[in-house]
Amino acid sequence: MASFCCSKKFFFLLFLISAVPIAFLISLETAKPTTHVYEYHSTGWLRECGKWDDLNRRFIVAFFEGGVGQIQVPDDYSPATVLEEIPLVKDADLTGNASLGIAIDRPRNRLLVAVADVFGNRYSALAAYDLTSWNRLFLTQLSGPEDEKSFADDVAIDAQGNAYVTDAKASKIWKVGVNGEFQSIIRSPLFTPKEWYKNLVALNGIIFHPNGYLVVIHTFTGNLFKIEIGSEEKVKLIEVAGGTLSFGDGIELLSPTKLVVAGNPTRLVESSDEWETATIVGKFKGPVHRLTTAATVKDGKVYLNHMFGLGYPKKKHVFVEAVFS
Template structure:
């Protein structure tokens, strides 16, 4: 199992925890410890051979690796949480969605160099224009980033240099006017290589296909399961989408370029920990769990998901 500790480095970089080892089991898990309860999103960095994990309330990003160094949270977003993260490998950077988790008054997207960890830009997305929660982030082939707003039912588009380009809105993003259906709205997001976004609405249970150029939004007709309580997304292939949430993981497949989709596999893991994000490592699916366990230093788990029909 993995064990780690936290230390600090220069301002303007990322918060990092270090993990010393990981033991492969029949069902592979990476267990690591930290001082925080909640870890929202984990992504596999293939080139760096590490997991990168957003620390939520602590407002930084952790790395699950063998070396023993670490960096401090970015002081420019002090008091805010780090939520969704994604790697923009062609440009060698990490994108981090920041949110005011308690008041919903601030949202931002930060970009950091993967090698130096220095900030490249920090773009404010919201502030004073109604409740918002910058949640997850995806990036296209040109380096444009797309950030979901889980409270405001919109998608922000940010250019490669950090410029806020547009905000994508649609009546379909608010499937019901009831408060219950919109506790958590737009959440997980991925960019499909065919040029569109796939986005899940957590409490609405819907999957959307969004054209980022025309801003046309369509509901993907899904059979076999609702996407209710769906959270993080990852493409296993152009025709296979993995959805983290409750149950822990589901695989949906599409044969018509994501106009329709069907459930083809499910995985039931540690339901009490709540699977919140998904990443692909060496062709295998790994789920990050939101909640840690234990007293003092919390134990967190990233688990390989084995799917059954």
């Protein structure tokens, strides 16, 4: 056996085994996209979330290695152009933690960022930054080593500036006040399915609906929840027809009645009764090898953020337009 492992046949077999997935990835990467794609160069392999900042004509992206950057889109942009990522934030006191879900708070000219210890689950926080100066406005610790394991994953902002941060590990939602003060935790038995394996990735994408409530997705079950906020939070399971939302990640409102659930595939969900019930009305399958993690809306069109960048030394990332069918 030892002699075979050192033989030419073994190395040839190893080469063949490794060549197949590499060839498959190359074929996926070189395939002509069916929709519009923004490409950009980055110094990092992983970009968890990206949002379009229409006022400043830029995509803002969260760095999995920690930090925030921007991709400026010039007025004379050409589809053949590969854009460049510019780092904006890198906090030394958050070293070792990932920047994950982000939300633009336009009325207050700030960006909110969910921060988490991805592999140890011993630290979660919410950071806020000024969109002009990029000074940090506050950093609110949500959990630490002495607390239950947690994973701050995504964030939404209500009309008053309160933030709601999902915990993808412990199936809860933290509420943080407009000035960064910790306020409360939203829990519900509906958030925790009985099967242990369905809790491996729990509450994930979250949005604030302009009519005054939250919508949040549970990744492994695909359950979609409506949460009435106020003096008493009321959690309801949204009945979804037309398929499953399992492994849904970030979510984004396309309109008050249409919700995009990023994933593989990405699904378009519609509701006509204030999200008491909903129906999957469209799907889009983008570059699966890059892993779709978040959605954003630019000029009425949906663009999908993908986790993985490819290439060396510059990693090329993409925002892919989703056209549903």
